[in-house]
Every structure is written in C-alpha cells, then in structure tokens.
Amino acid sequence: PLCDEAATRLKTLPGVQDATVILTAHRPAAPPKPAPPRSAAAGGHRPFGGTPPEPNAPVLPGVKAVIAVASGKGGVGKSTTATNLAVGLAQEGLSVGLMDADIHGPSLHRMLGAAGKPEVINGRLQPIPVWGIRAVSIGMLVEEKQAMIWRGPMVMGAITQFLTDVDWGTLDVLVVDMPPGTGDAQLSLMQKVPLAGAVIVSTPQDIALIDARRGVSMFEKMKVPVLGLVENMSYFCCPNCGHNTELFGHGGARKEAEAMGVPFLGEVPLLAAIRASGDEGAPIVASAPESEAAQAFRRIAHTTAQALQQQTASTPA
Structure with missing residues (x-):
C-alpha cells in the first residue's frame, strides 16, 4: 500500500508523467543448503507429492509394450481414437492400460465415464478399472473446471509420476494419449520409457497433414517406430439418407502414409454417434460394437495388435 501511495503522490509533482516504485533489499548471502538425498534429487518435480523412487x-517393469497416440495438432480426435483403441485392444484379448498424458487438457476421464478418484495404496496410485482396461488421468485427480496452469517441469514431473507412482501391474500394452504437438511431454515420455511404437491421428485435409508429418518426423528422429497413421473424420455419413460427404476431403492420410513409407491403419467416419458416446462416457467400441464406427476402430485395434505382435517377435530377447 505504501508503494501505491508514494507513486500516486509522485504523479502529482510538476513534470512527472508516470511513476513506478520498486523496493529492493540487500541482505547477506544465505549459507548454502545441504544437497538433497540422491533419491530425492532424482525425483525432480513431484506435483502429486509422495516419495520418489530409487x-x-x-x-513400468510389468508392462510389455508402451505405445503413444499422438497428433501434430489438436482437434483431430486423438483422445477419442486413443480411448477406443485401448478398449479395442482389450477386446483383442490383451491386458491394456490407458494413461492420459495431456496434462493441460485431460479428457479421458469423461470419455471413459470414470467417476471418483483413484485410490492410493502403499503410496501407489491405483488405476481405475473401466471398460476392460485400467486408466489414469489427471482429470480424475482435480476438479474438472480447474485449469492446470503448469510450466514444462511440472508437466514432465506429472508424467513421470504417472509412470513410476501408478500401480499399473502386469500389462500387455500401455496406451498413452499424448498432448498435441511435439513438446516437453513427448520428449519426457520418450526419455523415460522405450516406446514400442506410435500411432499418429490426422484428419484428411492438407492443413492437418502438415502437422501429422511433424509428428512422424519427431518419432523417427527419436528412433520410435511409427505403427501407422489413422485418418479420423474421413467422411460424414448422413443419418437420414446414408449419403457420404467428404467434408475434409478423403484419403489424404492414406496418401501421406504411402509417401512417408509408414503403414496406414484405417479411416474413421465422422458420425454423431462417436461424439455422443464420448460425451456419455461410453466408448463406442464397447457401447455399440456392431456400429460402423465401432467396426472402424476395431479394425484399427486389430491392425495395431498385429503390428505389436510382429515387432515383439522380431525383437531379440
């Protein structure tokens, strides 16, 4: 208050147009703090608290494979694809976990209809079992309206804790829903665990494919196999007449996959049922398994499972 009053008084003086008061203090240097224990130093930022691992x-000692579902930009249906891919892989007979690494915009808790907060047993977060998979999202830990105003180190710390402080148990595959882009979260994940592969989601138009190329390039530079591209919102099927309209073009992701020499995993139509199932918390592969949309996701899950199986078979023990 004294600063504000002084600035107001100064502005009344002749010739003074503006005034800003800044207080400084010079103090003796504080003695250096003792170095933290090695285990604590290795823990880094731990926004959820707890004891850092050694x-x-x-x-992830019990997880056989980790795959990332990524996109170069937001709004292409990456989280919807990740959710239905994880449930689809479980329907293929695999033991599956789903981790939401999108700290600033978590949505998997809503798409899965997961209510309540995960339990903590012996300092380990317990994934919520839902739709045949085990899932964890920061959306399960905070109020839905709360904004996660975190810088990079906090984001990376949260992702690290989701990897090390969650009791994932024994899994055939852990699906990670990545945030859009090619930033801290992606690098943090790839530095912490060896990824078995990445699935890139894009819409057919050229603007989206530009960013999809960047995603493919990032994973290739980090020596992560690209399992393939998914073309989401491939066409709109009119519920009244059944006519297909290519709102965003069609076939762009398939052509791009061929040009980059990566597999094409399949296309998903733009259907109201997919949107509704996400809002209702019931993945369409489980809630409407015979629907056109569910069959599209099931084909993608089947192809992804085959790619993982082939990769595991070709990897020396």
Whole structure:
C-alpha cells in the first residue's frame, strides 16, 4: 500500500508523467543448503507429492509394450481414437492400460465415464478399472473446471509420476494419449520409457497433414517406430439418407502414409454417434460394437495388435 501511495503522490509533482516504485533489499548471502538425498534429487518435480523412487528403479517393469497416440495438432480426435483403441485392444484379448498424458487438457476421464478418484495404496496410485482396461488421468485427480496452469517441469514431473507412482501391474500394452504437438511431454515420455511404437491421428485435409508429418518426423528422429497413421473424420455419413460427404476431403492420410513409407491403419467416419458416446462416457467400441464406427476402430485395434505382435517377435530377447 505504501508503494501505491508514494507513486500516486509522485504523479502529482510538476513534470512527472508516470511513476513506478520498486523496493529492493540487500541482505547477506544465505549459507548454502545441504544437497538433497540422491533419491530425492532424482525425483525432480513431484506435483502429486509422495516419495520418489530409487534412481535405478525400473520404470513400468510389468508392462510389455508402451505405445503413444499422438497428433501434430489438436482437434483431430486423438483422445477419442486413443480411448477406443485401448478398449479395442482389450477386446483383442490383451491386458491394456490407458494413461492420459495431456496434462493441460485431460479428457479421458469423461470419455471413459470414470467417476471418483483413484485410490492410493502403499503410496501407489491405483488405476481405475473401466471398460476392460485400467486408466489414469489427471482429470480424475482435480476438479474438472480447474485449469492446470503448469510450466514444462511440472508437466514432465506429472508424467513421470504417472509412470513410476501408478500401480499399473502386469500389462500387455500401455496406451498413452499424448498432448498435441511435439513438446516437453513427448520428449519426457520418450526419455523415460522405450516406446514400442506410435500411432499418429490426422484428419484428411492438407492443413492437418502438415502437422501429422511433424509428428512422424519427431518419432523417427527419436528412433520410435511409427505403427501407422489413422485418418479420423474421413467422411460424414448422413443419418437420414446414408449419403457420404467428404467434408475434409478423403484419403489424404492414406496418401501421406504411402509417401512417408509408414503403414496406414484405417479411416474413421465422422458420425454423431462417436461424439455422443464420448460425451456419455461410453466408448463406442464397447457401447455399440456392431456400429460402423465401432467396426472402424476395431479394425484399427486389430491392425495395431498385429503390428505389436510382429515387432515383439522380431525383437531379440
């Protein structure tokens, strides 16, 4: 208050147009703090608290494969694809976990209809079992209206804790829903665990494919196999007459996959039922398994499972 009053008084003086008061203080340098224990230093930022793991502790020891579902930009249906891919892989007979790494815009908790907060047992977060998979999202831990105003180190710390402080148990595959873009979260994940592959989601138009190329390039530079591209919102099927309209073009992702030499996993139509199932918290592969949309996601899940199986078979023990 004294600063504001002084600035107001100064502005009344002749010739003074503006005034800003800044207080400074010079103090003796504080003695250096003792170095933290090695295990605490290795923990880094831990926004959820708890005891950090030992530096040499294995990450995800019970998980056979980790795949990332990514996109170069937002709004292409990446989280919808990740959710239905995870449930579809479970329907293929695999033990599946789903991790939401989109810290600033978590949505998987709503798409899965997961209510309540995960339990903590012996300092380990327990994934919520839902639709035949185990899932964790920061949306399960905070109020839905709360904005996650976190900088990069906090985001990376949260992702690290989702990998090391969650009791994932034994899984055939952990599907990670990545945030859009090619930033801190992607690099943090790839530095922490070896990814078995990445699935890139795009819409057919050229503007979206530009960003999809960047996603493919990022994973290739980090030596992560690209399992393939998914063309989402491939066409709109009119519920009244059944006519298909290519709102965003059609076939762009398939052509791009061929041009980049990566597999094409399939196309998903733009249907109201997909949107409704996400809002209702019931993935369409489980809630309407015979629908056209569910069959599209099931084909993508089947192709992805085959790609993982082939990759595992070709990897030396």
